[in-house]
Amino acid sequence: MAPTVVRDGEFTFVVHPHELPFEPPHVHVEFGDDEVRIDLDTRSFMEEPPAGKRRKLLQSFRRHYWEIRA
Secondary structure (H helix, E strand, C coil): CCCEEEEECCEEEECCCCCCCCCCCEEEEEECCEEEEEECCCCCECCCCCCCCHHHHHHHHHHCHHHHHC
């Protein structure tokens, strides 16, 4: 089971402890039936978020970056 790191409104930030070794460090963001990953080093999306969610996702990620990173 993957631990939830942060909950912020509709977004749940989750870190999976056993990821593939060649992937960069990242966090999964779950919301509704969707999920995207954000690279912790570049702070960019690893796949394109659904239309209309990009800004809110980035604002939430930036607000909790250090907590997620820890």
